[in-house]
Amino acid sequence: MFDFFFDTADDQYILDAWDKASKHLDSKCIRGITTNPNAFKKIEAHRLAEWEAKLPVLCALVSDLRGDDKGVVYVQCPNSGMSPDEALAYVKHISQFNDGKTKIGLKIPPFHSILEVVDELNKYAETNVTGLSDCSTALSCLSYNVRYISLIPGRMEEQGVDAKSHILFTRKRMDEGKPGSAEIIAGSMRTIEGLKWVCNHGTVPTIGTRVWDKIINDNNVLREVATFGPPLVSCSDLKFSPHITAVNTRLSVDFFNQMDECGQYAHKDFLDR
Numbered sequence: 001m002f003d004f005f006f007d008t009a010d011d012q013y014i015l016d017a018w019d020k021a022s023k024h025l026d027s028k029c030i031r032g033i034t035t036n037p038n039a040f041k042k043i044e045a046h047r048l049a050e051w052e053a054k055l056p057v058l059c060a061l062v063s064d065l066r067g068d069d070k071g072v073v074y075v076q077c078p079n080s081g082m083s084p085d086e087a088l089a090y091v092k093h094i095s096q097f098n099d100g101k102t103k104i105g106l107k108i109p110p111f112h113s114i115l116e117v118v119d120e121l122n123k124y125a126e127t128n129v130t131g132l133s134d135c136s137t138a139l140s141c142l143s144y145n146v147r148y149i150s151l152i153p154g155r156m157e158e159q160g161v162d163a164k165s166h167i168l169f170t171r172k173r174m175d176e177g178k179p180g181s182a183e184i185i186a187g188s189m190r191t192i193e194g195l196k197w198v199c200n201h202g203t204v205p206t207i208g209t210r211v212w213d214k215i216i217n218d219n220n221v222l223r224e225v226a227t228f229g230p231p232l233v234s235c236s237d238l239k240f241s242p243h244i245t246a247v248n249t250r251l252s253v254d255f256f257n258q259m260d261e262c263g264q265y266a267h268k269d270f271l272d273r
Contacts, residue, residue, distance in 0.1 A: 002199040002229035007206035009039040020216040024226040032072040037263030048269035059102035069101035076107035078263030080256040084117040095124040118144045133251035134244045135166040154188030165242035199228040
């Protein structure tokens with residue numbers, strides 16, 4: 001069995017999905033929940049106060065599903081252009097909105113100015129670098145004390161980028177380096193086949209409603225998914241970095257442009273506090 005995150009801010013959807021999935025999946029494999037401004041937009045939560053109200057609900061849900069205090073709910077900076085001081089003020093504020101058990105984590109962009117204050121951010125919430133679409137940027141983020149680096153293979157493959165080679169090369173370099181606590185998250189999953197691949201190649205997937213619908217509405221698929229995970233497929237024969245083009249850069253730029261647009265009202269609310 002593999003560990004995973006629910007990738008939605010819809011707590012009722014998670015409850016309904018887990019009611020079906022729990023027949024074959026272990027609740028201890030739930031790392032927590034990942035959200036972002038687009039996830040909040042999908043549940044009509046546009047304002048900061050609405051995020052603040054929803055986060056303790058999501059934390060309590062993770063605590064109940066896991067039965068312990070080891071889970072985490074990730075919330076993203078509402079604007080990727082926040083200064084280091086703004087990001088620090090934001091994490092100090094938003095990390096309070098938990099249930100007393102499950103913690104709040106912070107998703108940050110892979111920008112040097114924010115990465116330089118990761119140690120300060122980590123005092124309030126563990127950090128997850130999101131929106132990564134190439135192995136070079138992903139590996140550079142590992143120079144900092146982050147908990148996760150999140151690649152977006154679903155979005156990458158939609159644009160013709162060989163996401164698998166970027167994930168494999170990132171994992172290979174991580175395996176060759178000093179042991180650390182950082183792990184790869186594979187986000188933006190689109191298919192069951194893609195989910196199986198990332199599970200078998202040493203990443204922690206975030207699973208959104210698109211893939212959960214495929215899992216919970218077909219018992220054969222649900223039973224198959226329960227078999228995903230170790231043993232890991234080796235990537236030791238991968239010698240060179242995959243090609244990185246302007247498409248990779250555009251993917252990350254578009255990702256953050258979308259998130260900034262979705263988070264604009266929450267960002268304004270935060271600045272107006």
